[in-house]
Amino acid sequence: MDRRWNFPTHVPQASELDRGPAVLHYHRAVTNQQLLLSIDADLPGANAAIRLVNDFLLRRRRKSFSNVLFWNSRYAMHPELGSGVGSRGSTLRRKQEMLSHLVNLLGIESIADVGGGDGRTASALPRDIAVHAFDIAATARELYLEAVPQATWSLHDILKASPAARTDLVVCLDVLIHMSDVDEYLRAVENLCKCPVPLLISGFDAAPVETGTMTYFHEPLSQSLARCRRVVIPIGAYRGLCVLVAFPPSTGIHPRDVSDRTLSQAVPLLRDPSGLLEALVRSRKVLGFFPDHLPRCLEYPWVAAQLGTAPPGGGRVLDAGAGVSVLPVLLAERSWDVVTADPHPVVRNGMRRETWNEWGFLDYHELDPRIRSLHVPYEDTADETLDAVVSVSVVEHLPAAVRRVWFGTAARQLSMGGRIILTVDTVPFETTLWNYSEGCKVEDQTVHGEVCSIAGELEDAGFKVTLCEHLPWLPQSRVGMARYVAVRR
Template structure:
């Protein structure tokens, strides 16, 4: 076996089939490693299972295939009795030693294809002054012939002491042929195979041909034309590159081969469920299928959604540093503003889609790693060891100064892929081991749930959102990514997120709609803004924001510990590019037009007459086909508009009106309603929230 990750992954399949299908004890297996890199995760696992891993010197730099000569000499020098040497890409369904019947012969399957052609064989044998000997037709290539002893090198078997003597001659013949590779023309890759033929002929050694079923060539298309009786019992599958993206053997579509393929795949899946070799697997996968990434969740729509969630939350949090644990190819974060970035991955070819010069370190997360934002997406699902999985989750959560985004399963997935494992719900682990942190679900894709693990400020602002309030929001009303982004933005701008259940739904929902309907750079007027996190967040998203509020002006920034959501705030004092108008809507210049106007739980505090006037004023300040998003409190469990302001009754319920009355007023003001509904908040809140999404009527007038 050489250094390439694909060979190490082949060794895991080889082990899985031999132990689980062929019932060979691990202690009777040896991996002969000609590689020079540090011990891989696969080799460490095989050693833990009892396999002997023996380093050997490479035979000759001119032919990696000749390393099996050094391997045969090593294994036959230390192992008595029957020995079988095989390539790593052979999956055995029965103990191959059972096929060794003659202690004085080499047991191998004759070649399947004319590689090299008979003319090359004749030239090499003539140069070595050896006879061509008996010839036979190739069953997979009718009309093509080869000579006896020209065998496939995937499986060699025999008695150890006899094979050891053969290996000495094989070595000599290989070195002779390497010096005369020109004899092989375009078939120099077969030096090991041809030198074995020379060693047999020169030593007049016997050759015992194995049946095709002892080494089935899955990679040859012509195997489809071979009748199953000619193949016989399937004892080993030589699969070459016939591998799926999940690391399993690809089915052939042949009824006499696929049962064997399925049996081997069950063994491989079971082995990967017990031990998934993340470093080796992903190194192989990124090299083999760079366009596939880490799977269905890392490309196309899934990738765009993932990037959007990261971009949104990072915009709110504005991290000075980001630690990306299991960064993979880097496609999820390339080009995003994440501050000082460090990617971690076990695969040395990870990060190949990072085009902005960001750093990737090939290691795991350590206990002392820290960053403002920590990402660990689609990583934990590939951890087969429950203790390693739980340690990963805890380290990710603990490494975040502000917040972490971590994904996992909440229940066992429907897929049976050996690549993924469910241990227990992600939320359960976070609740048990990180109870001081807030967990907000932000995304689900292919049953993989992404949770934001939020670190609230300490001490918290007296008006800041409490966890108890957050937990009261019904799950179907949660806009997770937007809420997390607004929380982070609130804490690093105004200092608090209003502790009022309706705000946990309203701000995130309106933010989501604005991002869906307006391009960056669009103009937004926030009527009755007060002190809220939505305006700073919109500004950070490159919207042109104007706020207007008639309340009492708040004290400068150094006194913001005393702020609440009521009052006028000049957001420019927070170094935000927001225009703030201290006054009512009438103080907004009449020649201003906005792409969207928002008003969050303001209009119910006005009398019905004032409310209708405000709706008309909003209409006059909207661009043609401009958007209008507003929320209005209604009494919990009813359709009565909330009629109190600062603890005082504004007017009677009869005068104030109901939900349907309000909708009629919106239309009369000159808007077309796209969506209108009441969100029932439940919990201990006195109000539910009505929401209206509208745009200016095409005619410019009302009904």
């Protein structure tokens, strides 16, 4: 047979045989992208034919990418590459960190890992976490089970059905970006969302600058998830992909719990939505609800981020007018010695939790032994020695004279460099302070003050204001918000 009709590319060939091959015989001479390898430079005809084939494959791949064929070949021929650059090095470590953090935060005991490839991401999980792997590539099975010994593995196509497993969390990282057909992409999202549990998922949330030979953008992933009535909170990103946690629709766990609508409106206003995720999960677990008030979605994560983790030698913080809030718990979990003070006559301890709201005195020590609670006005805590004072949406509910007493109390309690961190409600599109407390007017507005009044009062009390910012309007809220950080001089 003329060598043109059976030209091997996997073994050396004499140059005189290079007469424009029509059929290439390549065996395993393919790249890790499953394209044909070029051969000796002295064979221009053969290399031209290889380029012609590769160009055809790439054009075809842009229109229709076979995930079954590609990934079965990848794990069989190039197992050391795993799922590509996103499954190795710093990107792998980032994915492992996000998965481990979410598992710890949500108290997850089992996950369904859809399209987990060689299992490297799930391999970082503790061995007591049950893992159920689902993949279309049969050649990935041995690799996955070697990486995650406690796992079970099923051959499964997410386009055909939702994962059939009882689980606490569905994980689907770097899968949807390889679906070339928009209908298949949407069907995969729909099947993933049929599982009535949180979903950790990654994909394009905006059109990328460019896509590779096997990645595709159809629409923002958050938009696809919202169509399935998922509440989406971004928690990170890598290599142009956004990592999202998508919660199923709220089931009314508490009459005061935050609505899906409020959460969805709050997320775009946050610099780091992962802080809201932590506050939401911890509040629902400890208190039974997260307040359905959009400013709280911004305030709790912001205050916690401002304080950060307690210094190595320890630090004491007092939450003035704490009410019923997740903030003291968040601070205790950051190693702060936390004290709360609130004089409200309604004591929430002993009451049914479905009757709780943000107002009232709560002895947090019953919920978390690291917290000490004082049932007194903040100004009666002068004997406390502190490193920080925080107060969320409280001082605007006080008469201006009492507010100034508070600032004087904080100045006496804090050592040099100690901080006071405040959030304050304002009248929408005005700089005037909100002037109501539990539905009753506090005092004449001319006395009550404006955003700049608080900054001046802090300076007069011995602080240097390092941050004063005003958000004059918030969606689905009757108030704006001012935020302050001041340091004791």
